[in-house]
Amino acid sequence: MAVRFFLAIWVALTVLVLPAETRAQTGDQVWIQVEALPTLAEGEDRARAYATAFPDVVGHRLRSGWYGILLGPYSREQAALRLSSLIADRMIPADSYLNDGATFAESFWPVGLATPEATEGEPAAAQSEVDEPELLQPENPGLPLLPDETVEEARDSEKLLERPAREALQTALQWFGHYDSSIDGAFGPGTRESMAAWQTTMGYDPTGILTTAQRGELLTAYNDALAKLGLEKVTEAESGIEVTLPMALIQFDHYEPPFVHYAEKDGSGLRVILISQPGDQSSLNALYDTLQTLSVIPSDGPRERLERSFTISGSAPGQEAYAYAALSGGLIKGYLLVWDPAKVADMQRVKAAVQTSFKPVGDRALDPGLVPMEDAQRRGLMAGLEIRRPKLSRSGFFVDGQGAVVTTVQAVEQCSRITLDMETEATVAATDATLGLAVLKPAKALSPRAVGVFGATARVGAEVALSGYSYEDQLPAPTLTFGTLEDVKGLDGQANLNRLAIEALPGDAGGPVLDQAGAVLGVMLPRAEGGTRQLPSSVQHIAAGSALAGLLTQAGVVPPAAEAGGALPPEDLSRKALGMTVLVSCWE
Structure with a gap:
């Protein structure tokens, strides 16, 4: 009751003290954002599914380029209470949060809904005419989506979070370099320290307990960062590999066993090569020696060869590389990342995403006969790659x-x-x-x-x-x-x-x-x-x-x-x- 009363007082005071121009711009309407999808087709599918359970589903393309599924609009007080209620009843994802519409572009659901950014008498741009969005860091909307909470109120609202929501917060803190422990949903001393570090970075009082508004801000920034890189889980069936890749920076190019080539997209400066082949210990050792002869891997950098795996790092002006491969069950699976450090500013995050998500799946390796190649191309396991000479x-x-x-x-x-x-x-x-x-x-x-x-x-x-x-x-x-x-x-x-x-x-x-x-x-x-x-x-x-x-x-x-x-x-x-x-x- 106290929190609800505080929300009502805050909303009233906000409306009274804001200049008329600002009130007209922000209004008293907010939406509950439940999901964001990378493509229009996925967004429409999810909006259609939510519409079977909720009468007020809307969909907007966001400035991040993703497609947001939202409920609303509501007053700020209604939105805060409905958000807590729906999460507690497990009707929506635990990491859902409030969105004031500042990041909305054109609408896509329901069909024909007005677009907030369209000027009077001017229809919103059709999807096919919209330029690729400029991927920006989240903007400060001027007002928090929820009023500031006391430490006690923040702790109370935190107790409503289910484990997936807690894990999502740890993942976001880890992404921004504040958390380096396991993602377990347990808010122990390590998580509290990381929350305080994030609060300090953002200019908040480092209490170690995030308010509802701060949690929403952290997750929004994390989702925008993911959208900028286009991180997606890729299941590569031919090679038997599952991995999260930055598809905004790369695109599938071709197979040349034992490699799956992903070329740079729009001059991003990043290449990814998946490795998949049958083999034994001697094959793994040969691959270790062979990769070091490739021109894409600079000769300077640490190497580590263990009994069943190896890593290779290479660094030179204008080019860096990292390779990993492991032997298990008669199959060798791995990957090679090659990037220009001047172009790929978020490479440490990309590398961490690939490292933590890489997983061999199934019992198959890339078929050597998948594409026709001459014997000379196969020699040395270096098809499609230039050997450093x-x-x-x-x-x-x-x-x-x-x-x-x-x-x-x-x-x-x-x-x-x-x-x-x-x-x-x-x-x-x-x-x-x-x-x-x-x-x-x-x-x-x-x-x-x-x-x-x-x-x-x-x-x-x-x-x-x-x-x-x-x-x-x-x-x-x-x-x-x-x-x-x-x-x-x-x-x-x-x-x-x-x-x-x-x-x-x-x-x-x-x-x-x-x-x-x-x-x-x-x-x-x-x-x-x-x-x-x-x-x-x-x-x-x-x-x-x-x-x-x-x-x-x-x-x-x-x-x-x-x-x-x-x-x-x-x-x-x-x-x-x-x-x-x-x-x-x-x-x-």
Whole structure:
């Protein structure tokens, strides 16, 4: 009774003290908003359903772009009492609230109802002619929808809330960054603190108990924020994934197993890719490695690989990415978010919505035969995505037990970063411009399968073996190429060079050249380009191993001592040569 009397007094005083112009604008009419739907068709369906139970159902498109279902209009006193009564009787959703009509655009239910924004003599715009709404933050209507309540009155009105309404408030508080615990409908100390934090942000007294008007304001702001992003639950039947996606920012594009592509909408700067494939632990590990080679995932950022799942974060100027995948029941499901941080201001909220809602459903994965693709498209599970490639790749080889590598200067010039075998970061420890060689050290110590041991100069005419990544990063392992030592000096008499008769490719530069005992004779140098002399393709030069002592000392590397021994069986020579060879990649 006290609350009702207070409401009546407040309404009377409001009408008396407001200027006539303001009273004419706001009036004494309010509506009970029971639902808001993202599309006109859904709005009409719900309005039709409510109309079977209530005689005063109206529908208006809201400034947020959604379609509101409302009851009314009523006086403010009537609306407040009817709202409490209908919620208590569970006739309307527990998170229903009062709306003074300030956010109404044209009406859509009943057909022909006048539109508040239409001027006299001018009909409301037809739906097909209405521009896409500008999505704004909720405006301050000038008056609260309900009078301010005392703490005791707010606590009393709060007691009428059912669990769904309480959970809705926690969800809204969580959305705005004030609440980080479970959504359970229990208003404990954590929820009270979050309510007080929200009140402080909005300029209210931080009591930790929201009044009816404050609850309505919080939920309105939350619903408007959802409408701005267009968050919708998407059930992707083909891939067996259920997830909430920001459909105002993205749109379905195409299937390319194992990916479901959602492209950016209207230049939003956001892409979403769902991942769905059958597989086991090795498949999950392969996917983890593969995703990191994609150009859409920047190389800088934390990675975490657990036994049955992984996450990958990438950050670079103008682009960020986040990937997640998990293995369960022989199926791998996950997602990849790629966005421009300058365009997607609410990305943390989008990311949180995707993370909390993502759920594999059913027992199916995306059918590899859903769309026709050539085998080349399927290779590496990278259909439809560009692989991030280095500027160039050359060969190198390990020269100590911690992973120091000798390679050519050509392989490390003008690089923003250098990697060993596409994964391990490395830095230049020393260079020798005369020899054209460099020594690299890995960011973390490695355990090479084999280490190059420098031996005595072989006799002219002896067979030698070159180990290198002839085709750069196109093949997953180095290859062996055999040739002959033609001279222990260069064509112009250089003492620090040896001349070979061997067919080598650009990717072989930096690779070790071994004798039949497995000792390193020298380092393959890039073939000289240009000039007036065109040498036969089989004429190649190596930097003699005996000339590397100073460079290794400068880099602080102590190579293993030479070992005496005879010729190795072919399989042992191959194992040793390939085990010491490493792919050196230069990235822009």
